[in-house]
Amino acid sequence: MAKVDNLRELDGQNGEFWVRNPWEFSKSGQNLSAYERNGVFLNGQSGDETQFHDIGFLSGADNTGDGRSVSAWDVTGDGRPELFVRQAGGGALVVYENRFPSGHWLKVSLRGTKSNRFGIGAKIVCETAERVIRRELYPHINFLSQSPAMLHLGLGESEQIRRLTVHWPSGQKQVLENVAVDRHVRITEDDPTLETIQAR
Ligand SMILES: [Ca+2]
Incomplete structure (x- = not known):
């Protein structure tokens, strides 16, 4: 050194x-x-x-x-x-440790086919009855560290997602409707099937 x-x-x-x-x-x-x-x-x-x-x-x-x-x-x-x-x-x-009161949530992993494999740079728009949440997947935003390559959506009282839109880095737009909450899901580019990795 x-x-x-x-x-x-x-x-x-x-x-x-x-x-x-x-x-x-x-x-x-x-x-x-x-x-x-x-x-x-x-x-x-x-x-x-x-x-x-x-x-x-x-x-x-x-x-x-x-x-x-x-x-x-x-x-x-x-x-x-x-x-x-x-x-x-x-x-x-x-x-x-996070000890805030529990609410509903959704974790989203992405698998790119035309885009990069982890969907880094993808933008997600999550619409519930109560509000719209926007997130971008940039896990490498910290100094000499990174978060897991997944998006975490805090949904509060919302028990269902009306519409989940993924804007992939390739320019592809993918829309999923009526998504269940309190689970970790994987979305693959160009695949309309939502894969549940783990549900509460
Ligand atoms: Ca925790």
């Missing part, structure tokens, strides 16, 4: 520090982001109005680690995705 020398004299009184190996700064008790706390924001959408609530303290996720990436994955399989937070410079991988 490359090691570099100090560029100039540091001003320790103003919190400047230097380590020859940047991946070891946390071991020396330093903190790259000046002990800034993590933030967690809850989407409190009501009708057409979107309002985010700061729940950093309430969630317990507002620690002062040098958080550099966060991924979401429902590791407990209950339809509520957990958060995985990785700190720079080593340290613990922190998992925050």
Whole structure:
């Protein structure tokens, strides 16, 4: 691993520090982001109005680690995705279990035939009686990490999806109607059959 020398004299009184190996700064008790706390924001959408609530303290996720990436994955399989937070410079991988009240949900995996195999870049429009949810499949959006290549739709009180539209990267548009919820499904490009991988 490359090691570099100090560029100039540091001003320790103003919190400047230097380590020859940047991946070891946390071991020396330093903190790259000046002990800034993590933030967690809850989407409190009501009708057409979107309002985010700061729940950093309430969630317990507002620690002062040098958080550099966060991924979401429902590791407990209950339809509520957990958060995985990785700190720079080593340290613990922190998992925050999702204990929000349960609602309905749908997990969608994609299999491209003309598009790439995992459907990366696909856009989904999910229409229920209550609302329209839009998601794009970009699992590789975090620093040196990624989430599973699937889409997770939180549906709240909705017990059925009226219409699920997939806009594939190839330009193909695929529409499925009356989709059951609380399950993990797989949609294959150009295949009208919806495959259930796992149902609750
Ligand atoms: Ca969960």
